[in-house]
Amino acid sequence: MSGEVPAECDRVYRSLQQCHRRVPTGPSRDSVCRHLNRSLAECMISFICPEESSAVKSLCGNNKGTALKRSQCQHAQISLATCISYHQDPS
Incomplete structure (x- = not known):
C-alpha cells in the first residue's frame, strides 16, 4: 500500500x-x-484484509458466546493479525 x-x-x-x-x-x-x-x-x-476482518466482526461481536464461538473468535483474530502482519512494510 x-x-x-x-x-x-x-x-x-x-x-x-x-x-x-x-x-x-x-x-x-x-x-x-x-x-x-x-x-x-x-x-x-x-x-x-476483508475476509479476516469480516470474520472477526461476525464471530467476536458478543463476548458471552459458547466455548466454540470464543475459540472461533480467537482463530479469526489470529488470522486477521497474520494478514495485517503480511501487509506491513518491512522497512
Missing part, C-alpha cells in the same frame, strides 16, 4: 487530517480525534 489511502477510506482520512489541523498537538488532540483514528484504522483493515 505504501502510504496510499483506498478510495473507500478517503472521507475518514480527510476528516482526520482536518481534526489534526484544528486541534493542537497533545493529549487533547488524541482525545478529540480518537474516533476518527479508530474509524480510519478499521476502514484500512477492512480494505486490506
Whole structure:
C-alpha cells in the first residue's frame, strides 16, 4: 500500500487530517480525534484484509458466546493479525 489511502477510506482520512489541523498537538488532540483514528484504522483493515476482518466482526461481536464461538473468535483474530502482519512494510 505504501502510504496510499483506498478510495473507500478517503472521507475518514480527510476528516482526520482536518481534526489534526484544528486541534493542537497533545493529549487533547488524541482525545478529540480518537474516533476518527479508530474509524480510519478499521476502514484500512477492512480494505486490506476483508475476509479476516469480516470474520472477526461476525464471530467476536458478543463476548458471552459458547466455548466454540470464543475459540472461533480467537482463530479469526489470529488470522486477521497474520494478514495485517503480511501487509506491513518491512522497512
